[in-house]
Amino acid sequence: MTTNLRDLGLSTGKKARLNRILYQHGARNGTALFLPYDQGLEHGPRDFFANPAAGSPQYIMKLAVEGGFNGVAVQIGFAEKFYWEYAGEVPLILKLNGKTEIPPDDEALSPLNAAVEEAVRLGADAVGYTLYVGTPAQDRDFAQYLEVRQAAQRLGIPLIVWAYPRGSAIDAAGGKDSFYAVDYAARVASELGADIVKVNFPHPEKRSGVRKPYDEGYSEQQAIDAVVRSANRTLVLISGGEKAGDEAMLDKAQMSMEAGATGLIFGRNIWQREHTESLRFAARLHEVLDKHPR
Amino acid sequence: MTTNLRDLGLSTGKKARLNRILYQHGARNGTALFLPYDQGLEHGPRDFFANPAAGSPQYIMKLAVEGGFNGVAVQIGFAEKFYWEYAGEVPLILKLNGKTEIPPDDEALSPLNAAVEEAVRLGADAVGYTLYVGTPAQDRDFAQYLEVRQAAQRLGIPLIVWAYPRGSAIDAAGGKDSFYAVDYAARVASELGADIVKVNFPHPEKRSGVRKPYDEGYSEQQAIDAVVRSANRTLVLISGGEKAGDEAMLDKAQMSMEAGATGLIFGRNIWQREHTESLRFAARLHEVLDKHPR
């Protein structure tokens, strides 16, 4: 265990589980590469037409083991139906909330569909919660989050916050992946007690409507540096988002690790390709992580 | 018990009850034919003018026994008032939520009117919950569902989800029985931990407004194959819906079973006919099931 985990004010249970995730899986050097798999709920099966095999959670969990991932994040249904075959081989992150993309998103809220206690029951090593930073439904979101954070604290389960800027006020202020929005989101997760925060890579060039100090010519490296600083003792994971070009992704991964992020959480960029290709790309991401022990 | 049930990550109680439903009733081969009877609440007594005898739950429960059904699904009132006469002869599925068709349906939500604990008290072998996939009231729906799923897990009662696409966004995207909508609904039920999911037969020809990968010329068989795959280790029941022609219904039943569905849940197509006719049609459905042991 590095000084890093030792300094975060963590309870013994959280430290033990984070240690397992960060030092007994993946690169085993304090970094992390996670495989998120909640897109079937968030976007529907349309995400799997590119690589139909990826529609199966069994395929995904096997991929997480083969690719040396530090964890796979799924909803309760797949945790119950599929994780028993892979228990112990790759850490489970139980995603506790989620929603479909169908109804209008003006008052974005990701309702709970599982409890922290269930993560314990299933042998998960962490839980995930999507917080829609900036949504008009902020009060209900914070109320749900409070319940989750307290249960995670009580049970010693690390809490990973998907800190996603959302809502019309965000759209009007640079959008959901502007430097302004991502920086604010990282800070909110940290102030509210997340152990790990998952953010999009910030876009400093999206400056239309952002708050004044962000309306400057920052570089991508400056932006991601600031975001990691704003997360203040909250471990940072950079999200892959929609499938994009390999080199661009690797560049961002590299900049993020330079900035002090703990790791990467890439889903569609991994499994929306053919199997060998997935493993090949995961290996390239591992190369980046190997160079940044924590 | 087939490998099938053994592989679903089920608790002992759920396995015992599903075994009873699937192997000790009906075709006794792992398939299922269910008789749903909540239309008096959902549509009012108007559904019984075609065959007034069907307005009586006693008639229906007797029919379920005579027709060799694997279960009859009713609301709490009829479970309490009528099931005592048929206990042990046909499994009871307690439907836990429901609504009238009277108020506007823009924010469709099916409120709870019974608890899983009551299913236990009444000797039911499963519970049913209607989830309106895509409704603007998604957050309240998921909250209700969470409570039901956790109680069903705790008490070892199988949970059947009526996964019904609903709401204006669904209407604008192919409608409630488009391939897109049904496929998404099956996936949602699986991600959220249903043991069994009840869906409408998908209509791949309804392509107006659907998401891109669904806007192709899929056959009905391709569509139902995909839906069953999307349900990933969640047993699939195909709903009969409004009364339709026998041959068309049997075709769909056949395609569904070919696709790997576990069975059929037909209500109005059964009891909106005269008694002998009901039994005759049930027998034809059994012929389909007999050919697809699980």
Next chain:
Amino acid sequence: MTTNLRDLGLSTGKKARLNRILYQHGARNGTALFLPYDQGLEHGPRDFFANPAAGSPQYIMKLAVEGGFNGVAVQIGFAEKFYWEYAGEVPLILKLNGKTEIPPDDEALSPLNAAVEEAVRLGADAVGYTLYVGTPAQDRDFAQYLEVRQAAQRLGIPLIVWAYPRGSAIDAAGGKDSFYAVDYAARVASELGADIVKVNFPHPEKRSGVRKPYDEGYSEQQAIDAVVRSANRTLVLISGGEKAGDEAMLDKAQMSMEAGATGLIFGRNIWQREHTESLRFAARLHEVLDKHPR
């Protein structure tokens, strides 16, 4: 106790209390005549200007005893302040919800103001709940109702549902006392587990906007026959509603009992007259009940 009560799937406590109400009071033949007295809350004191004496709950309870009623239905305040003087002389029905007529009624909901446990504490033999069938506030109504039904089940207290069609969709479909609306309301109460349902006498001639099968030339007797059938093992009480002509009321009482109703629940038609007149009219109602033992 008749076969009737024996066949309803009732718990021992419910059976004991219904037996007391139906066979140890009133006509003592399984029928019932109830005196409802919640109009002071629902309409305000204006209902008592016709007969000011009726403004006093003491007067009403005395009248219930003198007139041989099977029960008197009041809100918690009067149950606490007045019933102690008449305990044992006439059964108490504690009405658990209610509202004033002052605020707009678009989203009709009758909020709870007492609990089933309080009915036990006060020695009541039944509880009453107003369900607004068809209201846009259906989800909150069902949620309240669920709580009441479960407590009544747990404590063995019979549950009487005031099944009242309400809301703009009802207004547009024949109105609150159309055959369509009353028939649906009776069915809903039965599906949701009421022990007794109180409905208005149906008006088959109100056909504007009703669902198709109701848009026929049904007689009043046909309509009330259907409503009692729709109530399926739920005992039916016909409501008096606003004060009307004696002969018309007696005709409806007669038709209702012929149809198989258990009894009548008449308030304003009783106490909005002078005392002797009230008793005289109650006696005429008793004549009808005497002829229809259950």
Next chain:
Amino acid sequence: MTTNLRDLGLSTGKKARLNRILYQHGARNGTALFLPYDQGLEHGPRDFFANPAAGSPQYIMKLAVEGGFNGVAVQIGFAEKFYWEYAGEVPLILKLNGKTEIPPDDEALSPLNAAVEEAVRLGADAVGYTLYVGTPAQDRDFAQYLEVRQAAQRLGIPLIVWAYPRGSAIDAAGGKDSFYAVDYAARVASELGADIVKVNFPHPEKRSGVRKPYDEGYSEQQAIDAVVRSANRTLVLISGGEKAGDEAMLDKAQMSMEAGATGLIFGRNIWQREHTESLRFAARLHEVLDKHPR
């Protein structure tokens, strides 16, 4: 203790505390004069500019002792910070809800800010609850009230209901102090189980928009007589409201006591004057009460 308290169906604890308030303080003859002091919350400090000394709860509590009041009604903050100095010298009525006058009042609701249990902890002899009769927020108001009434019942604490007609429907029907509105409010409090109800003096001349039977030429005495009757075994307190002329107030006090009210609850009419004047006016009110022992 008079027959009066004996006949109200009260629990022992409620009887003991009402006995203390009505027979061991003030006129000690079953009547009551209360000093309400929640205007600082309801209207803000602007109410104290007329007599700045009255801004201090210490001044008010001392005044309640000196003026021979039967109780002083304050919110939790002042009960905790100031009552310890006057405990035993004047009964405490803990007002459990309240609101500022700042936000719009269309859906008037007075949210809870203290619990009945806290009244017990502080040695209060009664609790107060503001019910906004006629508000569109009726369902939330009744829900809050139910919780308070049940706790007061369980703990044996008398419950005083501030029965205030409010909302646009009230404004359209004679206004908040019309005979119609006040009469309805008194009845609602009684039906819902208040032990004591506080109402405004009714204005029978406000007839515009009232329900039919109220649109007659009633005298003030006839109106207040009716209101006390509508309160049916609920003790009635007449509210002073805004500061007005002494003789007019004394006339209304006299009429109220003639009608059978239990007493008066005057705040601004007492403390919005200089100290000696306050005591002088309280003495005149006492003269009225002395003449009407209960």
Next chain:
Amino acid sequence: MTTNLRDLGLSTGKKARLNRILYQHGARNGTALFLPYDQGLEHGPRDFFANPAAGSPQYIMKLAVEGGFNGVAVQIGFAEKFYWEYAGEVPLILKLNGKTEIPPDDEALSPLNAAVEEAVRLGADAVGYTLYVGTPAQDRDFAQYLEVRQAAQRLGIPLIVWAYPRGSAIDAAGGKDSFYAVDYAARVASELGADIVKVNFPHPEKRSGVRKPYDEGYSEQQAIDAVVRSANRTLVLISGGEKAGDEAMLDKAQMSMEAGATGLIFGRNIWQREHTESLRFAARLHEVLDKHPR
């Protein structure tokens, strides 16, 4: 301990903790200087561009120790991650609610993100709650506040209320820092049982739309005198608000202490400067406090 604390009706636990804050830290004379640090949540990281070092909670806590502050107020995340290094050196105030500035503020509500019990777990000596006086969401705000106040009472933790006027009705009545609004806010906090209230310095010159008695030519000293009086046995802290000129701030501090306030709570005016400057300004504030022992 001064008579002051002895007279406030405090429980032993609250007295012990307030004694620690007011007499064992800072000026140790019953006054207080607090360092609030929740702006990263309320405004986002933009507040730290002026002095990037201040983005780190570690820097802030160290500053609180060096500057002789009586406490540092942070959200749960920073209390968990950073306070363990400074425990015992400066009292912790756990801020229990907060929100981002992103969504529209019409119905301002600051949702809870931590519980009083957590303050105990972390060794905090007080909790903070933001109450938006005048918001249309008053009922939900009061409900949250009630829960916090009761837990603080039960656990003996002092409760500091950030009493902030907010909402369109406030904007229309002089704005959030008018004398009218601040005076009302101080009174509300006191009536609702705050132990300490944090208010903005009142602006008597903002008279447009205020209630009548405030529409006079009051001096700043008269205004702050009145506000402290309105807080009635609730200790008053004056907020610094946005960074302003030193002499203006010191004048207001001086006037506040003259009026009887307990102290100051300055954030951005402290840490939005370079480190030595921060300490120098804190020292000047201490000079004011030293002259006003309580």
